[in-house]
Amino acid sequence: MFAAIAPTSTWYLILGAVLFGIGMVGVLVRRNPLIMFMSIELMLNAVNLTFVALSTQLTDINGQTAVFFVLVVAAAEVVVGLGIIVAIMRRRSEVSVDDLSALKG
Amino acid sequence: MELFVFICSAAMVIAGALGVVLRSNPVHAALSLVLTLFGIAVMFVSQEAEFLAAVQVIVYAGAIVVLFLFVIMLLGVDRAENLKTEPLGIQRPLAIVLSLGFVALLVATILQGRDSLNMRGDGLNTAANGDHDANIRQIARSIFSDYVVAFEVTSILLIVAVVGTVVLARKRKSDKDISGVSA
Numbered sequence: 001m002f003a004a005i006a007p008t009s010t011w012y013l014i015l016g017a018v019l020f021g022i023g024m025v026g027v028l029v030r031r032n033p034l035i036m037f038m039s040i041e042l043m044l045n046a047v048n049l050t051f052v053a054l055s056t057q058l059t060d061i062n063g064q065t066a067v068f069f070v071l072v073v074a075a076a077e078v079v080v081g082l083g084i085i086v087a088i089m090r091r092r093s094e095v096s097v098d099d100l101s102a103l104k105g
Numbered sequence: 106m107e108l109f110v111f112i113c114s115a116a117m118v119i120a121g122a123l124g125v126v127l128r129s130n131p132v133h134a135a136l137s138l139v140l141t142l143f144g145i146a147v148m149f150v151s152q153e154a155e156f157l158a159a160v161q162v163i164v165y166a167g168a169i170v171v172l173f174l175f176v177i178m179l180l181g182v183d184r185a186e187n188l189k190t191e192p193l194g195i196q197r198p199l200a201i202v203l204s205l206g207f208v209a210l211l212v213a214t215i216l217q218g219r220d221s222l223n224m225r226g227d228g229l230n231t232a233a234n235g236d237h238d239a240n241i242r243q244i245a246r247s248i249f250s251d252y253v254v255a256f257e258v259t260s261i262l263l264i265v266a267v268v269g270t271v272v273l274a275r276k277r278k279s280d281k282d283i284s285g286v287s288a
Contacts, residue, residue, distance in 0.1 A: 021208035028200035
């Protein structure tokens, strides 16, 4: 009975939506900037999964090209973000974004 | 078979994502992130995006997570933090409700628009036709013809990111702190 059912692209899209929601909870709830970064990576991966699923469904290679650029930009973003975190954490040892309120209006 | 692969990789993805959000130790969270990334890579393979699966494993699991682990070890934050206390009482319920609402909205949109996903574009060349590097060749043609300007701008972005990180993480002469970290 299982063999007859093949996962369609809708399944992948819904899984991407769920993954995005989990990443969103992580960004909104966690206080550790490193964990928040990882949650952002989760959201980026959800979007990548959506791109690839739609690329397969629409038979259009440009979706996969977009994923390639998302990967490159994510790598650059992580490098800069972790550099900022290292620069901040060298001044203060406690790791919580609640302490980083110097720019609060 | 395809269903089996989907279920296994979906379980990996969801378990890893929950691990990132729920584990209190940052090292465990980073390793859970690896699980999610591998699950996504498996899904890329099952959707015949082999090049992206390879890049996903190399760049994400091989570089980004290692970078995360390096920073965790460098800062010495590899101890469990206390997740029981929450300064703002309403924040967690509000965040969960917001995210659930957003996911519900997305799922409703997907189910609504699923009939309009028709084939368009030039078509995907897959390895099933006997051409074993069809996917990578097609992506290469797309990147180096249609998106060559974006590709060049990407190289500028990478240089800016590298230089910016060096400037950010450099130890200034005025910093006389004790951490002993020189990045």
